[in-house]
Amino acid sequence: MYRNQYDNDVTVWSPQGRIHQIEYAMEAVKQGAATLGIKGKNHSVLVALKRASSDLSSHQKKIIPIDDHAGISIAGLTSDARILSRFMRTECLNHRYIYGNPLSISRLVTSVGDKAQTGTQIMGRRPYGVGLLVAGVDESGPHIYYICPSSNFYECKCMAIGARSQSARTYLERHKDEFKNVEELNDLVAHALRALRDCLPNDTELTTKNVSVAYVGRGVDFTMKDDDDVAEYLKSIEEEKASPAPAPEEGAGESMETTQ
Amino acid sequence: MALFSNHLHLPKNVDMKDRVADFWRDDAPIADPKKHTLRPIVTGTSVLGIKTKSGVVIAADTLGSYGSLARFRDVTRLMRVNDSTIIGGFGDYADFQHIMKLLEQQTIDDKVIGDGVYRDAPSIHSWLRCVLYNRRNKMNPLWNTVIVAGSTYAGEPYLGYVDKIGVSFQDKSVATGFGSYIAQPMLRKAMEENPDMSIDDAKRLMVRCLRVLFYRDCRALNRFQIGVVAEGQCTISEPISAETDWSVGANPSGYE
Numbered sequence: 331m332y333r334n335q336y337d338n339d340v341t342v343w344s345p346q347g348r349i350h351q352i353e354y355a356m357e358a359v360k361q362g363a364a365t366l367g368i369k370g371k372n373h374s375v376l377v378a379l380k381r382a383s384s385d386l387s388s389h390q391k392k393i394i395p396i397d398d399h400a401g402i403s404i405a406g407l408t409s410d411a412r413i414l415s416r417f418m419r420t421e422c423l424n425h426r427y428i429y430g431n432p433l434s435i436s437r438l439v440t441s442v443g444d445k446a447q448t449g450t451q452i453m454g455r456r457p458y459g460v461g462l463l464v465a466g467v468d469e470s471g472p473h474i475y476y477i478c479p480s481s482n483f484y485e486c487k488c489m490a491i492g493a494r495s496q497s498a499r500t501y502l503e504r505h506k507d508e509f510k511n512v513e514e515l516n517d518l519v520a521h522a523l524r525a526l527r528d529c530l531p532n533d534t535e536l537t538t539k540n541v542s543v544a545y546v547g548r549g550v551d552f553t554m555k556d557d558d559d560v561a562e563y564l565k566s567i568e569e570e571k572a573s574p575a576p577a578p579e580e581g582a583g584e585s586m587e588t589t590q
Numbered sequence: 591m592a593l594f595s596n597h598l599h600l601p602k603n604v605d606m607k608d609r610v611a612d613f614w615r616d617d618a619p620i621a622d623p624k625k626h627t628l629r630p631i632v633t634g635t636s637v638l639g640i641k642t643k644s645g646v647v648i649a650a651d652t653l654g655s656y657g658s659l660a661r662f663r664d665v666t667r668l669m670r671v672n673d674s675t676i677i678g679g680f681g682d683y684a685d686f687q688h689i690m691k692l693l694e695q696q697t698i699d700d701k702v703i704g705d706g707v708y709r710d711a712p713s714i715h716s717w718l719r720c721v722l723y724n725r726r727n728k729m730n731p732l733w734n735t736v737i738v739a740g741s742t743y744a745g746e747p748y749l750g751y752v753d754k755i756g757v758s759f760q761d762k763s764v765a766t767g768f769g770s771y772i773a774q775p776m777l778r779k780a781m782e783e784n785p786d787m788s789i790d791d792a793k794r795l796m797v798r799c800l801r802v803l804f805y806r807d808c809r810a811l812n813r814f815q816i817g818v819v820a821e822g823q824c825t826i827s828e829p830i831s832a833e834t835d836w837s838v839g840a841n842p843s844g845y846e
Binding site for chain 2: 427428429430431434436437440469470
């Protein structure tokens with residue numbers, strides 16, 4: 331992506347019919363640490379790789395609870411994520427107060443998308459530079475949604491975003507038709523962690539310090555697990571090989587590196 | 591000096607005469623561009639509701655009274671909001687029409703979004719409570735009591751009451767106005783004697799209660815509708831009347 335004369339303002343179309351500022355905003359997501367979400371039969375799961383900006387600082391939190399029935403995982407500008415998460419929390423709370431029941435996830439995501447769209451069309455504003463993976467459960471079951479800086483949103487069976495997430499997406503694509511039958515929460519988390527393992531930079535491992543796990547489901551409130559609480563999940567995948575076995579029609583296994 | 595005033599109480603030594611409109615003068619007549627609700631004009635009387643194990647029955651007569659005049663005798667005080675809810679309105683009919691319009695718009699909005707999400711009876715009850723309580727706080731109430739009858743998302747029967755001061759609750763039987771004095775005891779006694787009441791039993795009970803209300807409530811009419819939300823159906827009947835026997839009225843005693 332190179333600089334050109336059509337990329338200074340979000341209100342400028344390029345002759346090819348693109349708005350470069352929006353595309354640049356989507357690049358911000360790729361700079362963030364990897365995170366992914368999977369939807370099972372009764373649960374939705376989020377896992378995230380937390381990055382520490384230095385050896386002295388703590389690892390940046392990636393998962394933000396929104397309501398008892400929903401939470402998000404972020405990749406990109408953390409401060410933009412805070413604004414959006416605050417908005418999502420008030421939307422959920424207002425809905426609970428007025429209607430006495432949880433806001434359905436599709437409506438929540440739509441309202442975020444509508445809010446984010448204004449930043450892609452008004453002079454002087456900019457898109458939110460963060461990708462959100464929304465995990466939630468409502469009357470129609472568990473959901474995973476991806477909200478893009480372009481303000482588009484997608485309902486997903488599973489999705490991975492952030493740095494080196496292509497490898498995770500490969501794992502997810504291989505198993506995507508199995509997930510809807512996974513009833514056990516721990517099995518779903520194990521799948522997610524295996525996919526996350528493929529996003530690691532060289533010479534690093536999944537540890538209790540850099541992994542965050544969260545889940546929500548029918549009858550299960552949104553719960554976040556960090557630090558030592560993650561140990562049991564990491565143990566369950568410890569015994570397996572680091573790379574996933576290649577599917578029959580493929581050649582040698584996928585490399586962990588990806589386009590950047 | 592009035593306790594309430596629409597204009598500022600300015601200290602007397604400030605001479606505003608030369609600088610502002612006559613509206614602000616202390617001796618200017620109070621002309622409210624916007625009045626707050628003072629009293630109901632066209633009114634509906636009792637709404638009754640009863641919840642059985644298989645569904646809910648709601649009933650109201652079709653009279654809009656203009657004070658003591660039985661003026662509008664073909665008024666629908668029950669509204670089918672959506673497949674899961676019927677509401678009944680007591681009190682000012684214009685305010686109830688406003689509520690019906692708001693609810694109708696909600697239902698349209700849900701259909702237009704088209705994601706399958708709809709408001710069940712508890713949601714509508716909760717929403718109504720917010721609207722009515724909010725108006726009460728602004729000292730401009732919607733002069734109504736609304737009965738919300740329907741089913742939850744899980745299909746359970748639901749019956750709720752919410753009134754013009756924002757009081758809101760659920761019960762197995764509810765009634766407004768005169769109905770709460772005359773019909774409610776009848777409904778409760780019947781439920782005690784027959785806890786496994788069927789929908790048809792409930793409808794017959796409603797007709798009995800409405801008949802007694804017609805005898806005793808001066809603002810009632812012997813023409814009413816019965817709404818049922820049960821077993822997948824959500825319907826309001828055509829107006830019907832109860833058989834009455836006024837022979838006991840020939841020789842009243844105690845009213846000399």
